[in-house]
Amino acid sequence: MSGYFHNAVAYSHKILHSVISPGDFVIDATCGNGQDTVFLAQLTGRQGKVMAFDIQAEAIEKTRQLLLKHQCLEQVILIEDSHANLGAYKPEKIKAAMFNLGYLPGGDHNIITSSNDTIAALKTIMDNLVLGGVVTIVGYPGYDAGQQELNEISKYLSGLTQKNFEIINIKAINQRNNPPQILVCSRINGGI
Numbered sequence: 001m002s003g004y005f006h007n008a009v010a011y012s013h014k015i016l017h018s019v020i021s022p023g024d025f026v027i028d029a030t031c032g033n034g035q036d037t038v039f040l041a042q043l044t045g046r047q048g049k050v051m052a053f054d055i056q057a058e059a060i061e062k063t064r065q066l067l068l069k070h071q072c073l074e075q076v077i078l079i080e081d082s083h084a085n086l087g088a089y090k091p092e093k094i095k096a097a098m099f100n101l102g103y104l105p106g107g108d109h110n111i112i113t114s115s116n117d118t119i120a121a122l123k124t125i126m127d128n129l130v131l132g133g134v135v136t137i138v139g140y141p142g143y144d145a146g147q148q149e150l151n152e153i154s155k156y157l158s159g160l161t162q163k164n165f166e167i168i169n170i171k172a173i174n175q176r177n178n179p180p181q182i183l184v185c186s187r188i189n190g191g192i
Helices: 008-017 035-044 057-069 083-089 115-128 144-158
Strands: 025-028 049-054 076-080 094-100 129-139 165-171 181-187
Touching (some): 025 035, 035 049, 035 057, 049 083, 057 076, 083 115, 094 115, 115 181, 129 144, 144 165, 144 181
Parallel strands (some): 025 094, 049 076, 094 129
Antiparallel strands (some): 129 181, 165 181
16 A cells, blocks of 8 residues: 555654654654654663653563664663553653554553553543644554553543644544554643
8 A cells, every 4th residue: 555644654764754853752652562662762872861651571572672783772762661650750841642452463462552541541641742732642442442442542632732732533434344443642831
């Protein structure tokens, strides 16, 4: 498939690329196989910092190896824990965060993200998101749990005040099989 919007994760990268600068502090809430973590680490540079979470040791190790290969492990903090516990790691002045929900590609499809955990992480991120900061959430409504998760996260985000946040939902409306969607949140007022 080709085209400007052909891949939700790639499109979320385009959005974040326009926001993140060297020296920024960013979050990869679901490091998975490490592709997003490497992308973020390359944008923040050595003067920045990426805090990357995953609940699976396999994902953390795959990410570590990919970061080593791309020579950007130095600016990444890898955390084997749920992103729901993000607040315990005291993130401050977050410029951007990204979530790629669902399951680890090539991994156990029974180990998936949950809306409760993701909403807990989003609450911490929104409290610490700087003015102009952006959060992208790629969700997968093509399976029941993914659709439910996306619905619950959308409900939470729709309750945030429009005075402080702009929130949009990007989805392909002419694609079959419930393609991935991107929720994009930007702080437009307040923040730290």
